[in-house]
Amino acid sequence: MSYIIPQLKDSSLFISRAYVNGEWIEAKSGEKFEVNDPATGMLIGTCPECSAVDVEKAILAAAAAFSTSRKMLGRQRARILQRWYQLVMDNADDLATLITWENGKPLAEARDEITYAASFLEWFSEEAPRIYGDTIPSVIPEHRIITVKEPVGVCALITPWNFPAAMVTRKIAPALAAGCTVILKSPAETPFTANALVELAHRAGVPKGFINIVTAMDNTAQVGKLLTTDSEVHKISFTGSTNVGRILMEQAASTIKKVSWELGGNAPFIVFDDVENLDAAVDAALIAKFRNSGQTCVCANRIYIQSRHYEEFAKRLSERVKKFKLGPGFLDGVTHGPLIHKRALEKVDEQVRDAVFKGATIIAGGKRCIELGPTFYEPTVLTGMTQDMRLASEETFGPVAGLFSFETEQDVVKLANCAEVGLAGYFFSSSMARVFRIAEALNVGMIGVNTGRISEAASPFGGVKQSGFGREGSKYGIEEYVTTKTITFGGLNASDF
Numbered sequence: 001m002s003y004i005i006p007q008l009k010d011s012s013l014f015i016s017r018a019y020v021n022g023e024w025i026e027a028k029s030g031e032k033f034e035v036n037d038p039a040t041g042m043l044i045g046t047c048p049e050c051s052a053v054d055v056e057k058a059i060l061a062a063a064a065a066f067s068t069s070r071k072m073l074g075r076q077r078a079r080i081l082q083r084w085y086q087l088v089m090d091n092a093d094d095l096a097t098l099i100t101w102e103n104g105k106p107l108a109e110a111r112d113e114i115t116y117a118a119s120f121l122e123w124f125s126e127e128a129p130r131i132y133g134d135t136i137p138s139v140i141p142e143h144r145i146i147t148v149k150e151p152v153g154v155c156a157l158i159t160p161w162n163f164p165a166a167m168v169t170r171k172i173a174p175a176l177a178a179g180c181t182v183i184l185k186s187p188a189e190t191p192f193t194a195n196a197l198v199e200l201a202h203r204a205g206v207p208k209g210f211i212n213i214v215t216a217m218d219n220t221a222q223v224g225k226l227l228t229t230d231s232e233v234h235k236i237s238f239t240g241s242t243n244v245g246r247i248l249m250e251q252a253a254s255t256i257k258k259v260s261w262e263l264g265g266n267a268p269f270i271v272f273d274d275v276e277n278l279d280a281a282v283d284a285a286l287i288a289k290f291r292n293s294g295q296t297c298v299c300a301n302r303i304y305i306q307s308r309h310y311e312e313f314a315k316r317l318s319e320r321v322k323k324f325k326l327g328p329g330f331l332d333g334v335t336h337g338p339l340i341h342k343r344a345l346e347k348v349d350e351q352v353r354d355a356v357f358k359g360a361t362i363i364a365g366g367k368r369c370i371e372l373g374p375t376f377y378e379p380t381v382l383t384g385m386t387q388d389m390r391l392a393s394e395e396t397f398g399p400v401a402g403l404f405s406f407e408t409e410q411d412v413v414k415l416a417n418c419a420e421v422g423l424a425g426y427f428f429s430s431s432m433a434r435v436f437r438i439a440e441a442l443n444v445g446m447i448g449v450n451t452g453r454i455s456e457a458a459s460p461f462g463g464v465k466q467s468g469f470g471r472e473g474s475k476y477g478i479e480e481y482v483t484t485k486t487i488t489f490g491g492l493n494a495s496d497f
Contacts, residue, residue, distance in 0.1 A: 006101045006330065008094045015195040018048045018215050021061035022208025028053045033188060033217035038104040038338045039328040041374045047191045047215040055183070055226045058212040062154045062181040063232045065209025070151050070179045074129035077177055081125035084204035088118040088169075088197065095165060095196055100329040102190045103164055104337040104375075105292050107329050116455070117165035117197075120173045120473065123457035127478050128177035144489040149482040151179035152258055153234030156227035158248070160239050161340055162295045164190035168197055170461075170472050171237050172211060178481035180235070181210050183227065188217035189340055228252040235259070235481065239297075242421060242466050260470025260480050262297065262462055265423030266395050268416035269300035269452075270438070272409070272429040273308045281428040282316045284452030285401065288426055290324070290379055293336050294399040295344070297467075298424040298446070298454060301396055302385075303403050304412050310405045317401065318364040318381045326379065327372055338375040339398060345375045348398030355382050355389045355402060365399070393419070409434070417443045423463035426452060 008014055016032075017024040027048035035044045048054070088095065092114045099110035136145040155175045159167040168184065175182050186194035198211055216223045224244075228236055228251035235258045238248050242264040252259050269288055271281045288300040305313045327334040339345045345368065352366055365378030379399040385392065391402045406412040416425060426448040427438050439447050445463035448454040455461060460471040470480050 006097045008097060010091060010094055013091065013094050013196040013199055014045070014098070014192060015199055016045045016047050016192070017195070018050055018054060019195065019198050019211070019213040020054070020058045021065075021212065022202065025054075027051065033215075035102055035189070035191060037101060038340050038375050039373045044102055045192065047188075049219055050214040050216045050223060051219050052222060052226050055214050055223050056230075058183045058214050059154065059227075059230055059232050061209040062183050062212055065181045065207065066151075066154055068207060069176075069181050069210055072179060074131060074177075077179065078125045078128040080205050081121050081128065081173060081177060084201050084206065085118050085121035085125060087200040087204050088114065088121060091196075091200060092118075095193065098193045098196055099164055099190070100337070102192055103161060104340065105329055106334045106337050109292065110329065113163055113166050117163075117169040119457040120166070120169040123473070124173035124177040124478065127174070127475065131178065131478065131482060133484075138488070142490055142492050144492055146487050146489075148485050148487065150485055152481055152483050153180060154232055155180045155182045155235040155237065155481060156185065156233045157182050158185045158224065158227070158236070158238040158240065159187060159194070161187035161189035162292060162297075164193035165197060167239055168194050170477075171239075172201075174472070174478045175481045176206070176210060178478050180481050183212045183214060183233070185214055185216070185220075185223055185227065188215070188220060191215045224248055225251055228257070229254050231255050233257065237470070237480065238262070242468075245468060258480075258483075260462075260472075261468030262470070262472065263423075263466060263468040264395050264421050265297040265299070265463065265467055266301045266393070266419040266421050267298055267424040267426065267444070268412075268442070269303045269425075270412055270416065270427035271303075271305045271309060271313060272427065272431075272434065273306040274430045274434070275309070275428045276430045278309060278313060279316065280450070282313065282320060284426065284428065284448070284450070285317060286320055286452070288448070288452035289401045290321070290336065290399055293339060293379075295340060295397050299397070300401070300426055300452070302392060302416070303401055304406050304415065305403055306412075307405050307407055310403070314363060314381065314383050314403050317403075321364040321379045321381050321401070324379045326369060326376055336379055336399060338373055339377055340375070342375055344398060345377055348377050348396060348400055351391045351394065351396055351398075352380060352382065352400055355385065355391055358386065358389050360384045360386075360389065360402070387415070395421075409438070413438065413441045417441075420465060421463065421467040422465035423467035424448070424454060426454075
């Protein structure tokens with residue numbers, strides 16, 4: 001298969017450096033790491049292998065800039081975010097090209113991500129001037145109480161590779177809107193998208209020191225430890241695995257930072273017998289399971305179908321999956337791209353082989369596609385799933401739909417809630433009474449009722465249990481980057497009027 005070498009309309013958006021205090025820099029050591037195209041394994045470019053000395057420089061720059069950012073009026077922050085939003089939309093084609101190149105997702109899906117990423121800049125530009133405090137009645141006649149919201153300070157933001165644009169803007173936008181400054185640790189797999197976004201932020205007028213980027217691969221743990229333990233950093237926001245979240249949380253406890261975690265998921269997707277439109281449930285399952293080749297934290301990981309619809313749902317789902325076109329994301333007609341790296345491929349393959357060994361049946365896909373590239377795996381549907389299979393308890397993060405049959409509402413709620421994590425859940429039902437019962441019974445942070453799409457800037461995003469805490473997006477997202485200060489006025493005589 002011929003390989004398409006991507007071309008940017010604006011080649012200056014391809015940047016292979018770190019960004020500190022308004023300047024693009026190399027690592028102090030001069031060391032670099034390689035970034036490879038997951039579709040081909042070919043080298044895209046290199047980025048600085050930042051170490052402690054580089055991170056300390058970024059922290060100092062952010063701390064110095066905070067004295068300016070905290071005083072900036074909300075309306076000023078809003079205008080900067082609005083300009084950044086427009087530049088992102090103006091350069092959407094180049095940004096989408098970078099995503100497909102380093103992440104692998106099809107170009108159409110990458111374009112959708114840019115629109116999604118830009119929406120956070122627009123949303124929080126509108127929230128920036130509306131950070132309100134309260135007036136609180138006092139029980140002491142001579143007192144008056146008010147509260148004000150203040151930016152928390154320097155924020156360290158650690159983002160994942162699966163949405164290399166949207167996860168950056170979903171964190172940076174509320175931080176800037178609140179008046180904070182940030183150090184972004186971008187993912188080693190996809191640093192170029194983040195760099196291009198920050199270059200556009202620079203062009204939009206974000207002052208120096210407000211945004212800083214450190215890049216690293218081998219030094220990632222060292223960078224994370226410094227960001228979580230340095231006393232100049234007051235807030236950590238991390239999106240990634242539950243295991244890494246535990247480590248970062250323990251480290252952040254040393255300086256009692258404000259933290260928010262968006263960690264792993266194992267989302268149930270439930271179809272009840274009373275569903276009126278089975279095709280709509282299949283459509284939603286395709287979105288919730290196979291978006292980004294299954295590499296999202298809110299992917300439907302366990303698909304439960306009530307017994308009356310089980311066989312028909314499996315048939316319709318597998319027929320649709322067989323029509324997917326697997327291949328490099330730049331090729332016309334491709335619907336699904338590669339997995340991010342070989343470790344991801346191995347995990348998916350191991351889960352499928354484990355399920356088949358324990359009695360599952362493959363009705364679509366089920367094998368590697370080495371002829372396409374090093375990390376391609378066919379979109380897969382399995383029937384006859386049971387609770388002893390790894391897929392029932394482990395997040396897959398790949399294009400595998402395991403279908404479980406269930407009999408009663410009580411049974412499926414128990415199964416859905418047995419996971420240690422609780423990020424998202426989905427279900428289809430035509431009974432309004434059941435809709436409220438199940439929505440209240442599922443122990444997750446987000447629920448899609450009769451839909452497979454639950455993510456947008458207006459909606460609070462986050463989980464419960466070991467999926468973490470805190471919310472991103474929505475009116476609640478900016479609360480993660482402010483503190484509440486109480487001001488009590490004394491010596492005010494009660495009115496005689």
